[in-house]
Amino acid sequence: MSRATRWTSRDLEQLPADGHRYEIIDGELHVSTQPHFYHQLTCVATIRVLDRWNADTAAGRVAIAPGVVFAEDDDVAPDLVWISKARLAATLRSDGHLHAAPELVVEVLSPGPVNERRDLVAKLALYARRGVDEYWVLNWRNRSVTVYRRDERTLGLVGTFDESDILQSPFLPGFRGEVGALFADIPAD
Numbered sequence: 001m002s003r004a005t006r007w008t009s010r011d012l013e014q015l016p017a018d019g020h021r022y023e024i025i026d027g028e029l030h031v032s033t034q035p036h037f038y039h040q041l042t043c044v045a046t047i048r049v050l051d052r053w054n055a056d057t058a059a060g061r062v063a064i065a066p067g068v069v070f071a072e073d074d075d076v077a078p079d080l081v082w083i084s085k086a087r088l089a090a091t092l093r094s095d096g097h098l099h100a101a102p103e104l105v106v107e108v109l110s111p112g113p114v115n116e117r118r119d120l121v122a123k124l125a126l127y128a129r130r131g132v133d134e135y136w137v138l139n140w141r142n143r144s145v146t147v148y149r150r151d152e153r154t155l156g157l158v159g160t161f162d163e164s165d166i167l168q169s170p171f172l173p174g175f176r177g178e179v180g181a182l183f184a185d186i187p188a189d
Helices: 009-014 037-057 085-091 113-130
Strands: 021-025 028-032 060-064 068-071 074-076 080-084 104-108 134-139 144-151 154-161
Touching (some): 009 021, 021 113, 028 113, 037 060, 037 080
Antiparallel strands (some): 021 028, 060 080, 068 074, 080 104, 134 144, 144 154
């Protein structure tokens, strides 16, 4: 009987810098290709919305695709995060990666069943078990945001919000973001 390979952060260091994103979730290697142009525009728009609020509060930092090393076999690079100054000081190490959960993790959904399973199942379970307070999954194709929020021990579904809705979060005091602003640069079908 053969045993499945259990990947670690050390294994990631050996992989080529070939334009792919390599992540490990529960010891399983996940490989993503270069994202769609609209995926990246959605990331930029989300950063703009979060940065406007953060500029007023000076409560933390927004970062693009930071390495988040929860453990040797849970090493990911979310599309973006927001992390409070206090948590940043406690989790950022000399390797330039976060080593504990940020308050907010945002993933922009890439098409296809493998990508959807990674973001909606594997990463949701990872972020729930590792202490992320809120998880947003943005879908630029249908212009919606699905929000999961910590309720005691896990991330529970809050709801899916469309372009006419306003995002708010108890983990981002005073934050109000128009969902439509996250997709303003994406042509409507």
